[in-house]
Amino acid sequence: MLEKKIAALLNEQVNKEFYSAYLYMDFANYYADAGLDGFAHWYEVQAQEERDHALMFRRYLLDNGVRVTFGAVEKPDSTFENAMEPLKAGLEHERYVTSLISVIYAAAYEAKDFKTMQFLDWFVKEQGEEEKAADDLIKKMKLFGGDPKGLYLLNQELQARVYAPSTTGPAM
Ligand code: FEO
Numbered sequence: 001m002l003e004k005k006i007a008a009l010l011n012e013q014v015n016k017e018f019y020s021a022y023l024y025m026d027f028a029n030y031y032a033d034a035g036l037d038g039f040a041h042w043y044e045v046q047a048q049e050e051r052d053h054a055l056m057f058r059r060y061l062l063d064n065g066v067r068v069t070f071g072a073v074e075k076p077d078s079t080f081e082n083a084m085e086p087l088k089a090g091l092e093h094e095r096y097v098t099s100l101i102s103v104i105y106a107a108a109y110e111a112k113d114f115k116t117m118q119f120l121d122w123f124v125k126e127q128g129e130e131e132k133a134a135d136d137l138i139k140k141m142k143l144f145g146g147d148p149k150g151l152y153l154l155n156q157e158l159q160a161r162v163y164a165p166s167t168t169g170p171a172m
Contacts, residue, residue: 038159
């Protein structure tokens with residue numbers, strides 16, 4: 001049995017993860033329009049992972065007897081001036097998601113809900129990896145993005161990202 005407050009926070013996180021997917025598809029829209037199909041592809045894969053995160057939270061709630069409710073997904077309001085801006089917005093967003101996971105973790109800790117803490121452990125690790133991936137993209141863009149040939153090669157590198165459902169994460 002999950003505490004009401006914990007269940008509510010986890011249910012909110014379902015929405016936040018779907019929003020992350022929506023946001024990253026919005027980034028992909030921007031890059032597709034700009035002709036950077038590799039960048040677009042990278043964010044399409046990222047969006048699939050975020051959808052998976054949403055499903056993991058949903059599954060955990062269902063498996064614990066909680067009636068899941070879906071809220072409206074917020075509209076991404078991003079307008080970008082250049083190809084660097086989505087990357088920076090992506091890092092900022094991942095830091096925000098990390099803060100949300102921390103809030104749920106802290107609530108679970110306070111409630112001595114060790115099961116939920118254990119469930120969240122994977123997300124804590126995942127957030128560390130996602131923040132690093134977002135930061136790495138910014139670094140690469142700074143190094144190579146200013147030169148058309150460099151940008152072309154970086155676009156090709158990002159095109160190679162392959163979506164694979166997590167084999168280590170919670171069930172969906
Ligand atoms: Fe599901 Fe990128 O946090």
